Amino acid sequence: MxxxxxxxxxxxxxxxxxxxxxxxxxxxxxxxxxxxxxTAITNAPIGILQNKPESGQQAxxxxxxVSKVVADGTLAAANFIGTSADAQADAxxxxxDTTVYMTGQCIEAASAGETTSMILNITNCRAA
Numbered sequence: 001m002x003x004x005x006x007x008x009x010x011x012x013x014x015x016x017x018x019x020x021x022x023x024x025x026x027x028x029x030x031x032x033x034x035x036x037x038x039t040a041i042t043n044a045p046i047g048i049l050q051n052k053p054e055s056g057q058q059a060x061x062x063x064x065x066v067s068k069v070v071a072d073g074t075l076a077a078a079n080f081i082g083t084s085a086d087a088q089a090d091a092x093x094x095x096x097d098t099t100v101y102m103t104g105q106c107i108e109a110a111s112a113g114e115t116t117s118m119i120l121n122i123t124n125c126r127a128a
Contacts (some may be wrong), residue, residue, distance in 0.1 A: 002108070007065020013029040015053035024053045024068045024115055025087035026063050026103065027061055035059050039085035044101050045083050067120045070081045071110040079106040081118055082127060089118060094127045 110116035
């Protein structure tokens with residue numbers, strides 16, 4: 001069962017689009033003060049969206065700690081995580097997936113489309 005723990009959230013961003021169906025997806029900076037969902041595995045995510053904002057509303061982004069996240073495919077506990085092209089969590093192999101940014105590590109197993117938990121550690125470093 002997915003859970004969250006105390007983490008660091010930033011609530012000063014604005015949703016650049018309707019993100020009401022994108023809670024627990026990875027987001028990227030769209031401009032200096034707005035966020036949108038990641039659209040490529042090569043995007044450098046800043047965190048995970050915690051609420052369901054519509055365009056122009058406040059977007060709360062978790063940048064570290066334990067967060068819920070939506071799985072893109074099958075995930076196992078201890079998998080290293082990057083973003084998929086649709087802003088969901090995808091298992092990556094450091095040293096192999098060198099174009100993907102590592103965002104943290106999965107805490108529990110999940111199937112595609114399920115919400116799971118991860119240790120979020122955004123470093124903006126590629127998984128080289």
